[in-house]
Amino acid sequence: MSKFVIEGANKISGCIKVHSSKNAILPLLAATLLASEPIEILDVPLLEDIKVLLQLLSHCGCDVKIEGSKLQITPDIKNGDIDVDGVSKLRASILLLGSLLAQGKKVVIGMPGGCNIGTRPIDLHIKGLSQLGAEIKLNQGYIEAKVKKLKGAKVYLDFPSVGATENIMIAAVLAEGETIIENAATEPEVVCLANFLNSMGAKVMGAGTDTIRILGVKKLSGCSFVPIPDRIEAGTYMVMAAMCGGELELTNVICEHIRPIIAKFKESGVKIYEGENTVRVEAPDRILATDIKTLPYPGFPTDMQAPMMSMLSIAKGTSVVIETIFENRFLHVGELVKMGANIKVEGRVAVVEGVKKLKGAKVEAKDLRGGAALVLAALSAEGVTEIDGACHIDRGYFEFEKNITSLGGRIKRV
Numbered sequence: 001m002s003k004f005v006i007e008g009a010n011k012i013s014g015c016i017k018v019h020s021s022k023n024a025i026l027p028l029l030a031a032t033l034l035a036s037e038p039i040e041i042l043d044v045p046l047l048e049d050i051k052v053l054l055q056l057l058s059h060c061g062c063d064v065k066i067e068g069s070k071l072q073i074t075p076d077i078k079n080g081d082i083d084v085d086g087v088s089k090l091r092a093s094i095l096l097l098g099s100l101l102a103q104g105k106k107v108v109i110g111m112p113g114g115c116n117i118g119t120r121p122i123d124l125h126i127k128g129l130s131q132l133g134a135e136i137k138l139n140q141g142y143i144e145a146k147v148k149k150l151k152g153a154k155v156y157l158d159f160p161s162v163g164a165t166e167n168i169m170i171a172a173v174l175a176e177g178e179t180i181i182e183n184a185a186t187e188p189e190v191v192c193l194a195n196f197l198n199s200m201g202a203k204v205m206g207a208g209t210d211t212i213r214i215l216g217v218k219k220l221s222g223c224s225f226v227p228i229p230d231r232i233e234a235g236t237y238m239v240m241a242a243m244c245g246g247e248l249e250l251t252n253v254i255c256e257h258i259r260p261i262i263a264k265f266k267e268s269g270v271k272i273y274e275g276e277n278t279v280r281v282e283a284p285d286r287i288l289a290t291d292i293k294t295l296p297y298p299g300f301p302t303d304m305q306a307p308m309m310s311m312l313s314i315a316k317g318t319s320v321v322i323e324t325i326f327e328n329r330f331l332h333v334g335e336l337v338k339m340g341a342n343i344k345v346e347g348r349v350a351v352v353e354g355v356k357k358l359k360g361a362k363v364e365a366k367d368l369r370g371g372a373a374l375v376l377a378a379l380s381a382e383g384v385t386e387i388d389g390a391c392h393i394d395r396g397y398f399e400f401e402k403n404i405t406s407l408g409g410r411i412k413r414v
C-alpha cells in the first residue's frame, strides 16, 4: 500500500487544467451498454474507478479500446452475471443493473462499494427499477434481477439520490412508453448523462430540474462525447491555493457548477475571478471562518466538505460544518486533529475552531475526499506529513502528485 510524504509550507501557484469528471464519466460508461454501435468518450482521465468499470464492461462482453485519453467502447452483452471482484470496489457499478435490465438481460451483481461514508443503501434504485417492471431480489449479498421488457412508469424518489436518478434514467431510455422521475437529483453529472443519452438518440427531458421525463426509444446509436469538467477536482485545487498562500488559475471549469463553492470562498475572504471557462484564486493573508451545510445540488456539495474543513481548520474564528447527506463523512476529523486542528464533532455537526498553523504528523486517508483533505492540510502545514492509504485518493485525482509538484508543492509517493 503506497503512502504520500509531504513537506509542507510551500506556496502553491500556477495554472492547472481540470480533468473531466469521474462522477460524470462512470454513468456514461454504464450507459454505453445501451447502444447498438460503438461509442467514443474523449478526455477521460484513467482513474482507478474508471479502469475498474472498464474491466466490468469487458467482463460483460464489450470491446474496450483505450488510446491515451480517448475511449472507444463497442458494446456487446454476453454476460449479465457480474459476480466479480470489481463490483464491490466502486459505487457506480450499481448502474450496470439499470443498463443490463434495459437490454432485457438477467442480472446477478454484487453489492456496490465506494467510499465508506455511510450505510449507502440502494433501496431507491431497487424501488425505481421495480416500478419499471423489473423483478429484483437480494440473495446472500447479491442482487438478482430480471425482466423481459421494462415499461415506463412514474417514479417518486424519497430523496433526490444522484445514483438512483441515473440508474432509473439509464433503464428508462429503452423502456416501453414514458417514465417520469419526480424529486430527481439535479446535479451536473445527471445533466451530463442526459446529454450523453440524447446524443445517442434517447429522449430525456428536464434533466437539471426535479422532474425528468423520458420517452422510451427502440434503439440507441453510437456517439462521440466530451464529459463535463470535474467540479470537485476544481474545488480541491482551489482550497490548495487558498491554504498555501498562492495564486492559481484553473482552466476547463464551468463556473456555474462550482457556484456554492465560490460563494463559500468569497465568505472566507479568498479572492475569486471568474473567466469564461476559467477561475483564478488568490489567497488572503488569513482565511476567515464560515459555516457550511452540505445539501443536494445546487447546495454545497458533500464531496467538498472534507477539503473545505481542512481550509476552515486554519481560518480565523469558528466555523460550523453540517453534513446532511452522508451520516459517516467525518472520518478525516480525527486525522486533522492529529495535525493540530481543533475540531469537535457531535453527530452530523463539526465545530471547527481555527488555529494559526497545522503541523506535520502521521495520518491515514480513510476515504477519497477525506484523504484529499489531508493532502491539502499537509501542503499548508509546518513540517513533514505521512499519509497512509494513498489508494483512496487515487480513486479521484488524476496525476495528483504531478500537478501538485508543478504548482510548487513537495509530495512523494513511497
Ligand SMILES: CC(=O)N[C@H]1[C@@H](OP(=O)(O)OP(=O)(O)OC[C@H]2O[C@@H](n3ccc(=O)[nH]c3=O)[C@H](O)[C@@H]2O)O[C@H](CO)[C@@H](O)[C@@H]1O
Pocket: 023, 024, 026, 091, 092, 118, 119, 120, 121, 122, 123, 124, 125, 126, 159, 160, 161, 162, 163, 164, 185, 302, 303, 325, 326, 327
Ligand atoms: C460515483 C458517484 O457519483 N458518487 C457520488 C454520488 O454518490 P451516490 O449516488 O451514492 O449518492 P446518493 O445521492 O445516491 O446518496 C445521497 C444519500 O441518499 C441515500 N440513499 C441513496 C440511494 C438509495 O437507494 N437510498 C438512500 O438512502 C444515501 O445513503 C445518501 O445518504 O452522489 C453523492 C452525493 O452528491 C456524492 O457524494 C458521490 O461522490
Ligand SMILES: C=C(OP(=O)(O)O)C(=O)O
Pocket: 023, 090, 091, 092, 113, 114, 115, 116, 303, 368, 369, 396
Ligand atoms: C464519494 C465519492 O465517490 P463514491 O460515490 O464512488 O464513493 C466521491 O467521489 O467523493
